[in-house]
Structure formats: C-alpha cells, structure tokens
Amino acid sequence: MSYIGPVCWYVQFVAGWKEGQWVQHKTPSSHNALAPGRPRERGAMWQQLLQDGRLAFNEHWPRSVLVPVAVGLGGVMVGWMFCGRKPKTIEMGDGWWGSGQRPRLQTEDASVRPFTIEVSEEAVKDLHERLDRTRFCEPLENSQFDYGLNCAYLQRIVTYWRNDFGWSKLVEHLNRYLHYATTIEGLEVHIIHVKPPNLAPGQKALPLLMVHGWPECFYEFYHVIPLLTEPAKHGLNPDLVFEVICPSIPGYGFSEASHKKGFNAVAAARVFYKLMLRLGFKEFYLQGGDWGSLITTTISQMKPESVKGLHVNFIFMPLGGLGHFLTLALGRYLPWLVGMTNEDVKRLYPYLKKNLYAWIRDSGYLHLQATKPDSLGKRYLF
Known part of the structure; x- marks a missing residue:
C-alpha cells in the first residue's frame, strides 16, 4: 500500500491549480515518514493524506481525472507515431487458376510468346448489329447523373x-508496342514489354512493372511509356531510363480470367512476381494505381528483397485499428499532432458526411461486383 501516499499527493497536486497558482500540500519528509518508533505519526500522516486526497478529488474531480487521462492518451499517441512497427510480410504460397485439375506430371509452359491484337470484321459486324438493337429509356427530368449513367x-x-469509332486505327495504335503472352498458374497472361531503343554504351535500364486498375487496362500507360524509355527525347534526365513491363490483370484485357473461385490481389501479386522472374528480373521497381496499387504493394510485402522501389497513385486505407481511430478523432482538432494539413482537414471533415455517406451513395457498383459479379456480367450477353 506504499503507493497510496504518492498517488493521493499527485491527485492533490493536479487538482490544486487555481487561478494560475499551485496550492501547495506539504507532506512530511521521507525521513520522518519512515522513521522507526513513530507509528502514530505515520498513521496520522496516511489518514490525513487520504482525507485530503478525497476532498481534493470531490472538489476538483473533472480536472484531476481528465488531465492524467489526457496526458496518458498523449503518451499513447506519441508512442504510436514515433515507435517503429515491424513491417508486415505476406506469404507467397502457390496456386492454380486454370481449367480443371492442375497437371501433376506435366510442367507448365514457361515460354514467352509473341502476341498480336486482332479484331476481325465478323466481330465488328456483330457489335454493330447489337448496338443497332439497343433500346434506350427516357431519363428522369433534371436527374443528370444522380442515379447513375444518364441514358x-x-x-x-x-x-x-457505332458510326465514328475506327477499329482498324485503334488496333494499329495498340500494336505499336510489342505484346507477349505466357502461362502462369494455369492462366495465359498478356503483357507489353517495352525496352529502351537508345541506351548509351554501358548504360542499364531499370526494370519497372506497371499494373493498372479497374476499369482501366494496360493502355492507360501508353502515353507515359515514351517518357520512361526515352527520357532524353522528352527533355528528361537521360540517366534515368526504364524497361517497362505492363501486364493485364487476369480477367482484364487480353489476360485469361480465373476458372476458380478465390483469385485475389495476393494471387495476382504472386503471378506478376513469377512473371518478372520469367523475364529475367530478380530485382525491379513497381508502380500501380487502383487495384494495381494493392497488387504492387502486396508484391513489396511478399518479396521485399526483390523490390527496389514502389510508387502508387492510390492508397488503400485500413478500416480499423487504434491508430486509425485516433487519427480521425484528433485530426479535426489537432491536425498537426497526426500529420494532417489544413487542406486535409478541409477535405476530410465532417468525416461522416464527406466520407462514409458519400461512399455509401456512390459505391453500389462495388457491392454488386464484389458479391454477384456474374449477375452483372451476364447483362452484356444480350
């Protein structure tokens, strides 16, 4: 029970702040308190301390409780912000997403085959016929895009x-870069692989894996590829040259979709890591946006020793955790404490209105695609 005295004194000390002055509560010296042969004095001292502590607590309990709590929470926040946390790693594992059972004796074809984009006249004719049969409904008056795509x-x-889009011109444009296909975990994966055309003697290009998201495809990188592979031609640093690999996520573009349930970002990350090894790159750089951001981040957690650098233009925020809750709770009132700027506060708060309510209103497609993608996909068969 020897801690009761200091605790009571601390309560009095905190509660005694009045109008800018500390009310001093004198305590017997440690010599007198511990001196042998004075049990009555020591007993009276403890009783007086307990009584003074109770009186101080009853009179000043909000301050005496809230101040230590605030100090404690501040300590937790500082520790959370400045104490290093061990990076989370992800097991690589293995998988098979092709049709049927995985062959036990036959090894997977590891060749990287040339791939050419082609659109037949029959396919274009069929598309035109289906577009001609489209029946449009009248949109609600003044609805704009409040309920989705305006009809x-x-x-x-x-x-x-139907009338103006040039398919032949598009195919020619898409084939300006070399396309390839290779089989990984039972799926045919489509990639474009662009090497710098004019490397200086002895210069090495940096391998860069760029992964798209939804609803994009590999084509979103077409305008930036020349800046990465021929920087000097565009007035950029000639010493920083990249060799660009842009795969299509399985199920997107010209990559085969999974035949099994459960294909996720971890599976895609593993497939693309195997792709880079197959192309001869044990170390490489990563860039991703939207789902590509999650896939490339997963690769960096799965094989950190292979990732030289990671750049993402989309951030996946964790949904829970004490740190996340405290950041949101304190950000509006103490933004500097959690690393927020005034612009961050303006964009985030009021949090429920600008984030949760807006997300629920505009994410109907997400719930449908995440739970019943076949129902949505079959609409395009008619």
Missing part, C-alpha cells in the same frame, strides 16, 4: 461507337 448521354456514346 441520353449513353445514347451519344453508342452513336459514336
């Missing part, structure tokens, strides 16, 4: 797609 705007898109 009047959709009609303009279909008209352009």
Whole structure:
C-alpha cells in the first residue's frame, strides 16, 4: 500500500491549480515518514493524506481525472507515431487458376510468346448489329447523373461507337508496342514489354512493372511509356531510363480470367512476381494505381528483397485499428499532432458526411461486383 501516499499527493497536486497558482500540500519528509518508533505519526500522516486526497478529488474531480487521462492518451499517441512497427510480410504460397485439375506430371509452359491484337470484321459486324438493337429509356427530368449513367448521354456514346469509332486505327495504335503472352498458374497472361531503343554504351535500364486498375487496362500507360524509355527525347534526365513491363490483370484485357473461385490481389501479386522472374528480373521497381496499387504493394510485402522501389497513385486505407481511430478523432482538432494539413482537414471533415455517406451513395457498383459479379456480367450477353 506504499503507493497510496504518492498517488493521493499527485491527485492533490493536479487538482490544486487555481487561478494560475499551485496550492501547495506539504507532506512530511521521507525521513520522518519512515522513521522507526513513530507509528502514530505515520498513521496520522496516511489518514490525513487520504482525507485530503478525497476532498481534493470531490472538489476538483473533472480536472484531476481528465488531465492524467489526457496526458496518458498523449503518451499513447506519441508512442504510436514515433515507435517503429515491424513491417508486415505476406506469404507467397502457390496456386492454380486454370481449367480443371492442375497437371501433376506435366510442367507448365514457361515460354514467352509473341502476341498480336486482332479484331476481325465478323466481330465488328456483330457489335454493330447489337448496338443497332439497343433500346434506350427516357431519363428522369433534371436527374443528370444522380442515379447513375444518364441514358441520353449513353445514347451519344453508342452513336459514336457505332458510326465514328475506327477499329482498324485503334488496333494499329495498340500494336505499336510489342505484346507477349505466357502461362502462369494455369492462366495465359498478356503483357507489353517495352525496352529502351537508345541506351548509351554501358548504360542499364531499370526494370519497372506497371499494373493498372479497374476499369482501366494496360493502355492507360501508353502515353507515359515514351517518357520512361526515352527520357532524353522528352527533355528528361537521360540517366534515368526504364524497361517497362505492363501486364493485364487476369480477367482484364487480353489476360485469361480465373476458372476458380478465390483469385485475389495476393494471387495476382504472386503471378506478376513469377512473371518478372520469367523475364529475367530478380530485382525491379513497381508502380500501380487502383487495384494495381494493392497488387504492387502486396508484391513489396511478399518479396521485399526483390523490390527496389514502389510508387502508387492510390492508397488503400485500413478500416480499423487504434491508430486509425485516433487519427480521425484528433485530426479535426489537432491536425498537426497526426500529420494532417489544413487542406486535409478541409477535405476530410465532417468525416461522416464527406466520407462514409458519400461512399455509401456512390459505391453500389462495388457491392454488386464484389458479391454477384456474374449477375452483372451476364447483362452484356444480350
């Protein structure tokens, strides 16, 4: 029970702040308190301390409780912000996403085969016939895009797609870079692989894996590839040259979709890591956006020794955790404490209105695609 005295004194000390002055509560010296042969004095001292502590607590309990609690929470926050946390790693594992059972004796074809994009006249004719049969409904008056894609705007898109879109020109443009295909975990994976055309003698290009997201595809990188592979031609640093690999996520573009349930970002990360090894790269750089951000981040957690650098233009925020909760709770009132700027506060708060409510209102597609993707996909068969 020897801690009761200091605790009571601390309560009095905290509670005694009045109008800028500390009310001093004198305590017997440690020599007198511990001196042998004075049991009555020591007993009276403890009783007086307990009584003074109770009186101080009853009179000043909000301050005497809230101040230590605030100090404690501040200590937790400082420790959370400045104490290093062990990086989380992800097991690589293995998988098979092809049709049927995984062959036990036959080894997977590890060849990287040339791939050419082709669109036949029959496919274009069939598309035109289906577009001609499209039946449009009238949008609600003054609804704009409040309930999704406005049907009047959709009609303009279909008209352009049917009458003005040049398929042959698009195919020629897409084939400007070399395309390849290779089989990994039972799936045919499509990639474009662009090497720098004009490396200086002795210069080495940096391998860069770029992964798209939804609803994009590999084509979103076409305009940036020349800046990465031919920087000097565009007025950029000629010493920083990249060799670019852009795969299509399985199920996107020209990559085969999984035949099994459960294909996720970890599986895609593993497939793309195996792809880089197959192309001869044990170390490489990563860039990703949207789902590509999650896939490339997963690769860096799965094989950190192989990742020389990671750049993402989309951040996946964790949904829970004490740190996340405290950041949101304190960010509006103490933004500097949790690393927020005034612009961050303006964008985030009021949090429920600008984030949760807006997310629920605009994420209907996400719930449908995550739970019943076949129901949505089969609409395009008719």
